[in-house]
Amino acid sequence: xxxxxxxxxxxxxxxxRNGKIRLMVDYVASVPDPERGYGIAAITRxxxxxxxxxxxxxxxxxxxxxxxxxxxxxxxxxxxxxxxSLVWPERGxxxxxxxxxxxxxxxxxxxxxxxxxxxEGWLDHLDASGRYALLKLVTGELRIGVTARLAKQALxxxxxxxxxxxxxxxxxxxPPYTELFAWLEGRTDKPVSAARGPFRPVMLSQALDxxxxxxxxxxxxxxxxxxxxxxxxxxxxxxxxxRLYSRTxxxxxxxxxxxxxxxxxxxxxxxxxxxAREDQGSIAIAPFGDLQQRLNRKVISPKLIxxxxxxxxxxxxxxxxxxxxxxxxxxxxxxxxEAFVARLASPRIDISPLVPFDDPDHLAALRANPxxxxxxxxxxxxxxxxxxxxxxxPGRPKGPWxxxxxxxxxxxxxxxxxxxxxxRRSSFYSDYTFGVWTGPEAAPELVPVGKAYFGFTxxxxxxxxxxxxxxxxxxxxxxxxxxxxxxxxLVLEIAFEGLNRSVRxxxxxxxxxxxxxxxxxxxPPSEADRLENxxxxxxxxxxxKKVRKASA
Amino acid sequence: xxxxxxxxxxxxxxYCPPGDFYIDPVRPVARALITHGHADHARxxxxxxxxxxxxxxxxxxxxxxxxxxxxxxxxxxxxxEINGVxxxxxxxxxVLGSAQIAVExxxxxxxxxxxxxxxxxPTCEPFQPVPCDVFVTEATFALPVFRHPDDRAEIAKLIxxxxxxxxxxxxxxxxxxxxAQRVIALLREQGYDRTIFIHGALQRLCDLYKAEGIDLGxxxxxxxxxxGKADFAGTIVVGPPSAFADRWARRFADPVSCFASGxxxxxxxxxxxxxxxxxxxxxxxDWDELTATIEEIGPGEVWVTHGREEALVxxxxxxxxxxRPLHLVGYEExxx
Ligand SMILES: [Zn+2]
Numbered sequence: 001x002x003x004x005x006x007x008x009x010x011x012x013x014x015x016x017r018n019g020k021i022r023l024m025v026d027y028v029a030s031v032p033d034p035e036r037g038y039g040i041a042a043i044t045r046x047x048x049x050x051x052x053x054x055x056x057x058x059x060x061x062x063x064x065x066x067x068x069x070x071x072x073x074x075x076x077x078x079x080x081x082x083x084x085s086l087v088w089p090e091r092g093x094x095x096x097x098x099x100x101x102x103x104x105x106x107x108x109x110x111x112x113x114x115x116x117x118x119x120e121g122w123l124d125h126l127d128a129s130g131r132y133a134l135l136k137l138v139t140g141e142l143r144i145g146v147t148a149r150l151a152k153q154a155l156x157x158x159x160x161x162x163x164x165x166x167x168x169x170x171x172x173x174x175p176p177y178t179e180l181f182a183w184l185e186g187r188t189d190k191p192v193s194a195a196r197g198p199f200r201p202v203m204l205s206q207a208l209d210x211x212x213x214x215x216x217x218x219x220x221x222x223x224x225x226x227x228x229x230x231x232x233x234x235x236x237x238x239x240x241x242x243r244l245y246s247r248t249x250x251x252x253x254x255x256x257x258x259x260x261x262x263x264x265x266x267x268x269x270x271x272x273x274x275x276a277r278e279d280q281g282s283i284a285i286a287p288f289g290d291l292q293q294r295l296n297r298k299v300i301s302p303k304l305i306x307x308x309x310x311x312x313x314x315x316x317x318x319x320x321x322x323x324x325x326x327x328x329x330x331x332x333x334x335x336x337x338e339a340f341v342a343r344l345a346s347p348r349i350d351i352s353p354l355v356p357f358d359d360p361d362h363l364a365a366l367r368a369n370p371x372x373x374x375x376x377x378x379x380x381x382x383x384x385x386x387x388x389x390x391x392x393x394p395g396r397p398k399g400p401w402x403x404x405x406x407x408x409x410x411x412x413x414x415x416x417x418x419x420x421x422x423x424r425r426s427s428f429y430s431d432y433t434f435g436v437w438t439g440p441e442a443a444p445e446l447v448p449v450g451k452a453y454f455g456f457t458x459x460x461x462x463x464x465x466x467x468x469x470x471x472x473x474x475x476x477x478x479x480x481x482x483x484x485x486x487x488x489x490l491v492l493e494i495a496f497e498g499l500n501r502s503v504r505x506x507x508x509x510x511x512x513x514x515x516x517x518x519x520x521x522x523x524p525p526s527e528a529d530r531l532e533n534x535x536x537x538x539x540x541x542x543x544x545k546k547v548r549k550a551s552a
Numbered sequence: 553x554x555x556x557x558x559x560x561x562x563x564x565x566x567y568c569p570p571g572d573f574y575i576d577p578v579r580p581v582a583r584a585l586i587t588h589g590h591a592d593h594a595r596x597x598x599x600x601x602x603x604x605x606x607x608x609x610x611x612x613x614x615x616x617x618x619x620x621x622x623x624x625x626x627x628x629x630x631x632x633e634i635n636g637v638x639x640x641x642x643x644x645x646x647v648l649g650s651a652q653i654a655v656e657x658x659x660x661x662x663x664x665x666x667x668x669x670x671x672x673x674p675t676c677e678p679f680q681p682v683p684c685d686v687f688v689t690e691a692t693f694a695l696p697v698f699r700h701p702d703d704r705a706e707i708a709k710l711i712x713x714x715x716x717x718x719x720x721x722x723x724x725x726x727x728x729x730x731x732a733q734r735v736i737a738l739l740r741e742q743g744y745d746r747t748i749f750i751h752g753a754l755q756r757l758c759d760l761y762k763a764e765g766i767d768l769g770x771x772x773x774x775x776x777x778x779x780g781k782a783d784f785a786g787t788i789v790v791g792p793p794s795a796f797a798d799r800w801a802r803r804f805a806d807p808v809s810c811f812a813s814g815x816x817x818x819x820x821x822x823x824x825x826x827x828x829x830x831x832x833x834x835x836x837x838d839w840d841e842l843t844a845t846i847e848e849i850g851p852g853e854v855w856v857t858h859g860r861e862e863a864l865v866x867x868x869x870x871x872x873x874x875x876r877p878l879h880l881v882g883y884e885e886x887x888x
Contacts, residue, residue, distance in 0.1 A: 006709075012819065013828050019717070026716060065696065066870055072863045073697045077818055086697040086817065128699065420826065427801040477824070 001126060003031050004039045004100045005133035011043075011144045020146055024154035028181070037176025038104045040155065042137060044148035047175055049107045050140030051115035054080055057135065060120055064089055081139060084123075085131035091124035098122045101176070103134060149248040159184025164201030164394035167249035171199050197241035199249040200234060200268060200318050200326070201394030205384060205401035213402060214360050217385055223330065224355040224363060226370070226380040227403055228313055229288050229498070230274035231295070235312055236319070237263040244273075255297055258305045259312065262348050267340065268319035270392075271312045272352070274379075285379040288512065289500035311348035314341055315384075318392060326392040330400075333392065355383065367406060381497070382406045408495040409537060411436065412520060412528040414446055415490045418468045420478045421453065428461055429468045429480060432516060434492050438507075438531040446484055447531060450511040452494065464490075464519060489525035493518035499537050509534055553660045555686050555853065558637075561878050566664060566688070568655055571637030573602075575653055575664050578881070585626075585639065587666025588650035589614070589729055592883045602626050604641055606649025606764060610729065613756050626651070628677065644668040645679035646835050647730030648761060654682055662686040663851075669834065670841040671703065674737040675730070675766050679845075687851035688878070691859030692836040693814050700814055700838040706831045707738045710788070710810060713829055718786040721804035722829070725793035725811040728753050730835050732790050733761045735812050736768045738833075739788070749774035749784065751791030751800065774803075814838070843867055858883035 007027045014020050024043070028036045041047040061070060061084050070087065077083040103122060110118060119138055123131050136142040149163075152170065156163040161184065172195035173180055182188040208214065216222075232247040242263045244253045253260055259273070275290040286308070294300070294308050317337040318326055325333050334354075341351045357363040367383050370376045382405035390400035413434035421430035431453050435446035467490060474481035483489055495517040502510035509531075559568050565577035573583040580597035587593055587603075589610030594603070596615035600622040601608065611619050626632070626641040628651065633639075641651040646667040653664045663684040670679055693700075714722050726732040732754050739748065747770045750758060755773065762768055774789045785805045795801065796809055811827045814834030822830040837845065842864060846854055854875040856864045861877035868875030 009819075010829070013822055013830070015828070019828075022716060066866070068866050069696050069863055072860070072866075073695055076695055076860075077697055078820060082819060083697060086699060128701070427796065427798060478826070 001097055001100050001103070001130045001133065003027060004035070004042070005127075005129040007039065008133050008136075008142075008144055009129055011146055017150065020150060021154045021157060024146075024151060025158045028155065028158050033178045033181055034176030035099055035101050037178060037181065038100045040151055040177065041175035042100075042142060043144065043146050043151045045142075046148075047104065047137075048140075049104055049137060051107055051110070051112060052119050052135075052138045054139060056116045057081070057084055057119075057139070060084075060116060060123075061087070081135035081141065082132055085128050085135055088123050088128075088131055090127075096125050097127070097130060098125060103137070104175075107138070147248070148250055152249075155180070155184060159186075162395065165190070167199055168201050168394070169198070170249055171195055171197070171243070171245075171251065195241075197236045197238040197243040199236075199243070199245045199251075201249070202232065202234065202247045202270065203316075203392050203394060203401065204247075204396040205386075205403040206396060206398050208385065208402040208404040214364075217360050217363060217402070219357055219359070220388075222385045222387055223334070224357055224366075225315070225352050225384050225386070226355060226376060227382045227384045227405070228272040228274060228285070228352065229379050229381045230272040230285075230291055230313075232270075233273040233312065234268060234270055234318070235259065235263055236268040237265050238268075238319075239266070252295075255294060255300055256310055257300060259310050259348075262312070262346055264346075265340070265344060266321045267317065269312065269314045269337075269340075269349070270316035270318055271314040271349075274311055274313055275308045276311050276348075287379070287500060288498065289502075289510075309348070311350070313350055313352045315352050316392065329389040329391065330386050331388040367404060370406075380406075408497055408517075409499070410493060410495050410517065411534060412491050412523060413449060413494050414484045414525045414528045415468075415482050415492055416446055416448055416484050418480050418482055428465045430461060430465075432492065434494060434516075435484070436507075436529045436531050436534060437526075444486060444526075444530075447507045449505070449507045449509060449531070449534060450494065450496070450514040452514040452516050460519065484525065486526035487524065491520035491523040491525055491528050492516050493520055499534060501538060507531060507534075509538065553658055555660070555662060558657055558660060559655055559662050559664070559686075559688075561880055563881065565880065566878075568637060570657060571634045571639070571655070573634055573637075575655075576666065578883070583634070584620075585653050586611070587644065587653055587664065588646055590647065590667065590727075593666060596620070600624065602639075604628065604649045604651050607651070609760060610649060610757070613760050614729075642680045642682050643677035645670060645673060645676060648676045648733070648764060648766070650676060650730075652679075652682060654684065660685050662688065663849075664688040665690065667692070667836055668845075669837050670845065671700075673734055673835075674741060675734050675761060681845065681849050683849065684851050686853045686855060687846065687849050688855045688857060689842065689846065689864070690836065691842070691856050691861050691864045693834065693838050694842055694856070694860040694864040696839045696863070698814060698817055698834075698838045699840055700817065700832050700834050703738060703833045704742065706812075706833050707735070707742055710829065710831060711739070711742060711744055713808060713810075714786060714788060717808060719805065720786070721784040721807045722788045723796060723801060723804060723807045723809050724788060724790045724831070725796050725809070725813075725827075726790055727813075727835075728792045729757050731812055731833070732792075733758060733766065733768060734835070735790060735831075735833065736771070737766060740767060740769045744788075745769060746787070747772050749787055749789040751789070751795050753792050753795065754790060846873065847871075 010023050011020055073087050074083045122134055152166045153163050156166050169191055179191040183190050234245040236243045242260045244256050244259055246252050275286045277284050277286045290308050317333055317340050320336055370380050385402040387400045413436050415432055416435045417433040418429035419431040421428055433448050433451045435448040437444040438447045439445040468482055471483040472480045473483050494514050496514040497512040500510045559566055564579045566575045573585055574581045575585045576587055576593040577584050583600045584598040585602045586607055589607045594611050596619040598620050601620040602624040605625045608623050628641055628643055631638055631640045638656040640654045644650040644652045644666050646669055655662050661684045663682050667690050668679050726735050736748055750771050751774055758771055808828050810829040810831055812831040812833040815821045816830030816832045854868050854873055855878050857878040857880045865875045865877055
């Protein structure tokens, strides 16, 4: 348990991706089977041993400690599991600490009633960090800021493999993954996935370099289709086993029972998961915010399924019955997909239409002004360009597939607050809250509309940091409030991917993926945008054409 | 004698009316007895100062030789008289030169422990329990959640991290007096023999510790004069915590920010400060040590000062020990 507990402690506080990967690689390199496999399963959330309710923990603690002192402690720490991990009276001699394996395997065999008694015994013998890890595991509250994908990347690095190889077999494996580690350490062959409905590693596109790549995009060589603003999924049905995977191989079936019902076929579709709004019987895509309502939920109510129905817009067919189509050229797979979707005749699985074009200029015009029918202008993020002869290969190969996103939205906003960054940037003010003007023209007021970090050179970051330090009007902890008046302040050009309505923000809007694209030292703050300009960009039925500016 | 006749809290600090002196006063006074050199306990501008020789040297180093008009050295364990009151200094185990001060008259004794700890510390004399009628204790970490782990394991974490991330600089935030030197001495004890780089604010205090015979190994200033960022890759740099939010920290390659403090026991504290590697190393007692010390000394009454008084007072009540909070002002809420 010690190694696992200290891994958790470090992972939660390590901001960088590479740092996290290295910590996990070192963990699996230094911890034996089956302990390391259970550790990884806890991180990828493939371990389900939640067996104790917080109220039971409180009761266990109350037997051991004065209530008033426990109250002071909990008030100070603010987290029950952490409080208990710190105040629990140690009984053991520190030598008989349970391993993670012992904890997991015992709980898997035990009844739910046994849970609290078992946990009580282990708490006596663990140190504070071990108790914390145990309590987070058994209450099912382990949140450490590491995605399952990142853990798989660490495994790939440990074994010198490609992460897609691990994703492909992951769903046929179960903790503690001893056969996986045997392969990663070169002791055996790759485990064969015997599970039905396996995940097939996804093919991804490169961003189009307009200068170098665009001239190559001729209709004889490339197909074009819209890139929809949902989430990429793989919908598989295999002899009664139905699965919906995210593009990183996470099984998200649980959140979409309505989609699973639709998978009445033998095969595997690659497509975009979208949420619809009722529109005279046909499918009309709702803004991304509607889809977010359905993601990351443990329980999906019938009401939500009805108000936010999900559907799939198919891009590709990877498996058709017994036949693996991935080696075929895209042109052939596309024909098979068209026939497959037509056979299904499902109102909630449709096909992403191809976009006919004459030459690169024509394509550029389509991208800049998508058609207004079927609200493509609102819900397409851009274009996907696929070589007709491309096989479906995992990863992000250079050449066969390009994505060509539409220019981002751009507004001019005023810097309001700055916060110190993390890790390498912890001494810089590198996170910025910015606002736009609202209220009467004569007495305008700034309302915050988003927060972004700066993605520029160190030189610019230093310049901005100096400005913030010299223009601070107030400080609270790591945050500085910066002078922001019509005649004195700094204008930031903000690029973002889209806007949603939000009741959580005072401005009533939420930005998707905002980033600071330029520092407008030259621009007086009074000339920054007003909230009304942003409101006009909000998606709505029969909305006026979007205000778009060319990106810098 | 009523305890308050011998020692009572005043806005300037704890005052002894019959002896006419203060202990760790927060404002300039005629005669001050100082427990240790931390800035909130040892201030400049008193007419006369009595303290251990080490504490007097620390004050001279921090404030200049003219920090007081009259210095009086107090040797540990020796008794002396001030206006008919007997005073003596006893090791507190907190930082170099730190002492508890015992004040006695007519057979009644109050011990003011200042800041203290019970852990072994290679940079100072260990705490000595002194029997007394009233024990005045600090309460910096007086909550049952504070149970500091073995400091050697914390230092081992730091050394291990420098091996795991050899291309990054490990910036260790540590209070300039005591903590910084203890961290360095602990690193040396565990066989870390590479050069350790220090922030300029630590230089004179580290020199003073060395002059007192404490082995800190090879220390070099963390300046960029001789090269670039890469020179500090994989090294340990120690500086005051305040410096890390500063431009100073930018000279280092992709730093791992570490902080050596008892507060690092609480994950949220570490998170708020952007600390990547918390090192739970404290120069104060944790909860178990505070309560064990009170049990060991067995005073008739406990006075609790600066920190989380309410929890320790509650614990004393549960043990049927008389206790009250002193509510002294002027001591930092978070002296680490
Ligand atoms: Zn102190």
